[in-house]
Amino acid sequence: MRKKLVVGNWKMHGSRAANAVLLAGLKEAGPWNADVAVCVPFPYISETALALTGTAIAFGAQDCSAHEQGAYTGEVSSAMLQDIGCRYVIVGHSERRAYHHEGDQLVADKAKAALAHGVTPIVCVGETLAEREAGRTEEVVKRQLAAVIHTLTHCIGEIVVAYEPVWAIGTGLTATPEQAQAVHHVLRQQLQAASKKADAMRILYGGSVKPDNAAQLFAQADIDGGLIGGAALKAADFAAICRAA
Numbered sequence: 001m002r003k004k005l006v007v008g009n010w011k012m013h014g015s016r017a018a019n020a021v022l023l024a025g026l027k028e029a030g031p032w033n034a035d036v037a038v039c040v041p042f043p044y045i046s047e048t049a050l051a052l053t054g055t056a057i058a059f060g061a062q063d064c065s066a067h068e069q070g071a072y073t074g075e076v077s078s079a080m081l082q083d084i085g086c087r088y089v090i091v092g093h094s095e096r097r098a099y100h101h102e103g104d105q106l107v108a109d110k111a112k113a114a115l116a117h118g119v120t121p122i123v124c125v126g127e128t129l130a131e132r133e134a135g136r137t138e139e140v141v142k143r144q145l146a147a148v149i150h151t152l153t154h155c156i157g158e159i160v161v162a163y164e165p166v167w168a169i170g171t172g173l174t175a176t177p178e179q180a181q182a183v184h185h186v187l188r189q190q191l192q193a194a195s196k197k198a199d200a201m202r203i204l205y206g207g208s209v210k211p212d213n214a215a216q217l218f219a220q221a222d223i224d225g226g227l228i229g230g231a232a233l234k235a236a237d238f239a240a241i242c243r244a245a
């Protein structure tokens with residue numbers, strides 16, 4: 001039995017004042033049966049840590065460097081994330097793959113760097129609309145995950161995977177529970193071929209998850225929670241999704 005995990009991805013949203021209101025709302029609404037975390041912009045991580053002290057809500061970042069340290073202006077290392085208490089880091093989000101041209105191997109290297117510092121990488125995979133329409137969904141997500149499996153080898157069981165169809169992110173279009181489950185099943189089988197821990201690994205769904213569609217998605221056999229964007233910015237919505245998990 002896998003414990004569900006719900007992770008809020010705040011993306012590049014927030015301010016000190018807005019975050020304080022959001023976090024206070026979450027503290028009041030919790031705890032939940034699921035594990036819950038928020039991945040916040042770098043400048044707000046320490047303040048988020050402080051605000052969440054004494055709660056069961058974990059926190060993390062939205063990206064990390066693949067490098068250990070050095071002359072990489074603007075980058076943040078996973079050692080730094082560990083140093084400030086991050087439990088999770090999102091790697092390979094489709095927005096980073098698209099706007100920052102992050103390829104499969106870089107994403108895998110970031111996941112490796114995170115694990116080396118005890119930060120759990122949430123590795124995002126997902127196809128574009130064109131790829132889905134061309135019947136290439138399975139091929140694309142398997143290729144993306146294969147790079148991570150190959151790079152992490154025996155540590156693959158330590159990661160969280162997030163299936164996020166690109167066409168469903170921030171668009172209001174959600175994969176049906178059946179569409180999502182079909183891809184999650186493919187990913188589970190790929191993990192099973194690589195690790196004895198595959199059945200205990202969490203595969204999250206992300207893409208326009210809202211309070212009114214969360215329960216149906218989370219009821220699918222291989223959907224172990226969600227990575228939530230827009231709906232993570234309102235305490236009431238995020239809390240309702242956490243309750244559904």
Ligand code: PEP
Pocket residue numbers: 009164168169170171172206207208209227228229230231
């Ligand atoms: C995301 O950015 O990871 C995401 C799933 O966004 P949204 O929930 O807004 O589609």
